[in-house]
Amino acid sequence: LQGIGREIAKFIFEQPGQRLIATARDPSTLSYLPDQGDKVFKAALDVTSPESVDKAFEAAAAHFGDSF
Numbered sequence: 001l002q003g004i005g006r007e008i009a010k011f012i013f014e015q016p017g018q019r020l021i022a023t024a025r026d027p028s029t030l031s032y033l034p035d036q037g038d039k040v041f042k043a044a045l046d047v048t049s050p051e052s053v054d055k056a057f058e059a060a061a062a063h064f065g066d067s068f
Helices: 004-015 050-067
Strands: 020-024 040-044
Touching: 004 020, 020 050, 040 050
Parallel strands: 020 040
Antiparallel strands: none
């Protein structure tokens, strides 16, 4: 993430009680966010691929469970 996306992700992460699903074509670019499984989930996502969108959504739902 760059620019506004990166700043929004950092802002949400800093808010108490919020969870963040951060996505990027290359999840290694999300390294500026800490690995906190209960608060942050990082996933690969190519918005031009419906299959990629489905996989990212399913992975996030599985990660956060019913509270997603």
